[in-house]
Amino acid sequence: MYIRQLKVERKLSIAASQQALGGQAKAKPKVKAKAKTKAKKSLKSPKGKVAAAAWSQSHAGPHSVYAHSKPRVAAVKESAKVQRPRRVREEKDGSQYKILQQTIQSNLECFLFLQQPEKAERLLLLYHSSPAKRKLLNVNAYNIVMRSWARKGCLQRINRLFSMLESVGLRPSLDSYAAALECMGRSQSSTKAIWRCVQQLKNDGFHVDELFQKCLFEEDEKEKVLRAIRIVQPNYQLPPPPNPQTCKSSLLQDFYSKEKLVSYPKLDFSVQELQERFQQQLELELDSTVTIESVESTKPVTPQAIKARKLLATLRSRWHDSILQALQKSKHNMSQLKTVSGYNILYPYLCLLPDEEYVGIMLQILNTFSPQGESLAVLARELGSKVYNRYITQRKLRSRQLEKVQEVYEDYIHLLAKDSQPDEYLPREYWEKLVAEAGFGPSLNLKDCSWPYMLLMRLGMHMLELLVQAVKVPRNILNPRLEHKLIPVLYHIYSFRSSWQVGLIKPHPIFSQIVSDAAETLLTFNSSAIPMLCPPVPWTSPHFGAFVLNDTRLMRFVDGAIQHQLLLEQCPPVNLHPVLDALNQLGNCAWKINQPVLDIIISIFNDKGNEKLDIPPPISEAPRPPAAPSNSSTWNKSQKQEVLLYKKKTAEMHSLRMDALYKLSIANYVRDKVFWFPHNMDFRGRTYPCPPYFNHLGNDVTRAILLFAEGRPLGPKGLDWLKIHLINLTGLKKKSALQERLEYANEIMEEILDSADHPLTGRKWWMNTDEPWQALACCMEIAKASRSPDPAAYISHFPVHQDGSCNGLQHYAALGRDLIGASSVNLMPCNVPQDVYSAVAQQVEEFRKKDAEQGVKVAQVLQGFVSRKVVKQTVMTVVYGVTRYGGRLQIEKRLKEIDEFPEEYLWEASHYLVKQVFNSIKEMFSATRDIQNWLTDSAKLIAQSGRTVEWVTPLGLPIVQPYYRSSSTVLNCGMQNLSVKNSSSNQKPDTVKQKNAFPPNFIHSLDSTHMMLTALHCLRRGLTFVSVHDCYWTHALTVDVMNQICRQQFVALHSEKILQDLSEFMLEKYCRYSSPVGKPPPLSFPPTPIPLPGVVVPRCSRVVSSAWGLLWREAVLPS
């Protein structure tokens, strides 16, 4: 809500400045997003004027509902004066101010939720009555209080708030009128009063229809408003929903064209089945946590464990009681506190949920403590956000948002279910259509109510302090000889890391001992850590999508950063459609578990683990602790070292083991189910599955146990692709053409079958590959397929991967139209796969030879040391903007690893080599460095002018780099002062980061665009498609089609004038900006490095015909 308000205010102020520019601004339709917002701006400003005029007219009206008509005229005049400095102030101290505003509003929201309008009003008055603090209030703050009175039907109070608004010169917003009308509808006001209110609304420049189009109603608010309106206009009909807009991006013309609509692919489930799955998912999320059996539960329970479990159970019930007591006591103290404001800032936040829920959250944290402890900041954030998430769930329940979602979802699954009519809609379109038909308007979105980060931390710290105080254990519980005394289970200690100190909370060894003895086999997760059991709710806006209840953000960002969210909200919704549709497509892929592989992995995991196969062994397999005298103070240095190394090793083993335990247990929990990974993205548009532990982005082990739920026949070439995929997984034959890889697979067929049939007892060929578990899974699939009577008809669920080769350089080569570069990263047809690292090494070697002949000493010393390995890392990271400094360190490291290399030349040689590597890349990718330099220079200029670098991807996703000069705010908490890094309280950009990160971020935004384009076009061709960044997965049957789409889209993407568009965007954004407040003069950018119009991009299948190194397809598998 408040963000919307800010937006409007900002627009107004910009609009004002733009009027000075005259009509000039409107004549720039080039960048769509830009033009749109501008159109809005210019619309807004005259409206504002009209409204102001209308408002003052309304005072003349004889029967205003609102009392005190006398002083009003004066107030309005004053308001004109007041508003000016307010606006300037708002822009000046930006975020700090926003955070304060946000804090006040979230406090008011709490009172609204708690249905305590008196308290809300008291808080509001506290600010309202002080001229200094009043500046922190905007109309939304007043609206929240109005809404809480409206719910009680107290019209007088609302009237009073209206006059308060007026007295400080704020205009009522649409929401203010909604609250007034709701109250009138509730309290059956007279027709006259309602009529006057509606009249004022109109005088203020609003329309009655807008109430139902824009207000985010909760509970029965909408019905009450409608009722009030129908009292004065008995025939009033709700406004029709707005017509859906279609994205006009040239890259997606085909995709969105109405003529070529295809029905959405069906899942292999009936409506009934999907309905049931949705119910399961809903119940899961309503519980907010889920407790599952770990895979270790199959082990027999020792008597010692039984004893420890009993002990733990009694301790837990005791802890539960003492935490509850401590919580209630602290709440009581807070409520008694008589401060100026009359309440403690945290108090309302401790009332939102039943006490038991807070206790539950704290006990849950206690259960997850590892013996090494955890930093205070992490714990505080976790506690705080757990409370927040449950509060949001409660709000969704209470506001009847969930009911509506449920209703829409039930219809929505008809799009996906096999037993319903096919519909030619995308999931998002279909969802929007259903919402419109049900007449819900925008009310599926919850009013924005996020808590400021500081508040989250403060709340978390308070709970943590309670936990540390309340949880105690008898000191003699494991050793009855000691005297009985209660000691805290958690202790607070500082860890020193060079110049700074970190506060840690650690569990007492007694506690860790009991927990490890008990070897409990139940694991508790947040419900969002489990894959979804039904197709995700489609993304329809930046706030809405993914899980049913769990709050998920469309864009991931670091805590406290609000820039991305603001940018997404300002962006016209239609521009986000491609991105939303791509995310929906990725999230709609159904998965299942590869049970035989999972069983083998679990058997090894529960046995002794296997480090070579990446199955972490249990702690019991750790090397014995070194034998040392029991009295530790007499240890000598080497004994201490030994003990330390042992501790370090066990700590590492523990965390690896737990990570694997979580993944395998979740996999085991869904082993018989079909499940989905809802997706979101980072600020550059790279997509990620939301569940954190178990997903297809994981390591070899997790990838090996995932299969597509949907099966497809292998088709004529599917088996060959499976075999090639297997060889790719082994890491062998890297330099061979696909045909050779296939031949090699056929040669070793015996080994493959042996691995599949006797994975643990046979010759174990699969164990010696790069990705052993995926290789094993692939062996098994090949075995089954090749033994089936007709391999082409064999139904396969197996995902086949296609990898990009040095994807960043591929994009640079295409951007710069570098022919030599393009061929070295497999963008050009060639008989054998090219290896860019070897090519660079070769080039460097040539330079070196020349220098050596001319007597350059270091070049002579380096004879025989220039290899692919030495240069690989540097070449790879060149794309990510590695500097000479970093590159030298990388090469130095590699040279150090070579025993024969003379040490005294390390510095000189690495210095020389990094120079040659850069020269070689410049030679091969002549334009890459130019493009990088151009990007870097531009970013530097932008950052130096005090702004952050922004751009829009070819798909229309707005991007802002979230790097600011960090400033930290110290949270003064009882236990420890917490320094919270606060990126948004200081709007000054971090120039170095803005500059250095721009080239790689820009390239990442391109590779994500390419992935999304591929995803969308694969959808149109009916393919199953998922991605791990630049690695694309599909069924063996459809690999060829996917490769074709991948190439087409790569060509299509790079046929756009990407750099030119970027240059124009930046000129538009950063150079035309003139503002009344002392902003720096317009920037003048360096010209775009590539004069694009002159270069013609060859169409698909000629030059750029083999992205992803897949050109050899033609040679191998003639179609």
Next chain:
Amino acid sequence: MLAGRAPPGAAGCCRRFLAAALRPLLCGLPSCWATARRAAGQWPSPSLRVPEAAEAERLVQQVQRTGVPLRRFIACPQLARTVQRCLQGGASPGPQPVLLECAPGPGILTRTLLNAGVRVVALESNSAFLPNLQSLENSLDGQLKVIYGDFFRLDPLTGTVKPPAMCSDKLFETMGVAAVPWRADVPVRIFGILPQRKERNTLWRLLFALYECNSIYRYGRVELNIFISEKEYKVLTAKPGEARAYQALSVLCQIGCEIQLLHMEPWSSFVTNLKNGGLAVPKSMWLPNDHLCLVRLTPQQNLFTRGLKPTNSATFIFMVKQCLAKPKSRLTDRLNSWSLDNGGKLQRALEIPKNAETRNLYPEDYRRLFEALQNSNMFTETWFHDEVLESIRNINL
């Protein structure tokens, strides 16, 4: 001996150049000066010419600076004389221990000290400075010994020891200094300018070594005469209640050594090896920092009496650091948060007020607190000991 010599072939052309540049400085020595000296440990002055400041500065600038960290040098003969007087001041009569000069660079102070009859071991880490020091060594008859090595990279904790890093036993063997008991007199005196980048770290490392009788302190109570920035000096000597300055470092340093301020000199009197000749004065927010302070740190003779021993001193250091991590916290809360037993009783016995904040305790109070805890066997029973180990790991591994 081997460890101390310059590596073959390392210096290249620099060596030749510098040696040539300095050779004339040695002219004019009386040819027989070597015969009549070494009376009662005091060497007669060799009357070396000490180059002028500008000349020294030029020498510093001529040394190629590739991968060499920021260093400060004494270039001005006056300053060198002041330092020499400070170092010799307060010396007891009788044979003087050898003076180890760390990182002499162009050798201005070295010459001044030699002229004053001091026996000097010069430990130089930049091989480019070595040739001129070595030719000086050769021209004298044993009054100067030059070693290739870096005092501030002594006894590295990880990895192999590659020159100029070196082991203290090698260094002391080369110097010909043998270990003496802790309570004995100072076996060797050391002069140096603390490298600025890791000033704080170096101080911590020296203190750890001192408390554990490691490294140079294995040879007895080695006396350090070091130039440190004024802000660090303020910290080392801060008293309870001095906000911001009183830290764990203050407590540990004051318990560990006697601290004497010998001299204060403005930053501008020193020459840096920066290309632009900048001074690179470190910033200080709260404490004054206009000078470099020449400080003498002499380890306390009675350090390891009562409860404190080299074996348990890590616990003491850890306890002090934990207490002063948040100086405004109350000692009671700290003790309780470690789930130590009977914190209150202990505090009463030590007559520390119940509401005392950790920043109000005198260094000696910490020592008494530690001794009391040690005597009640509190540390060995709790997790405290594991944490101490952990903290050692954070420092050493």
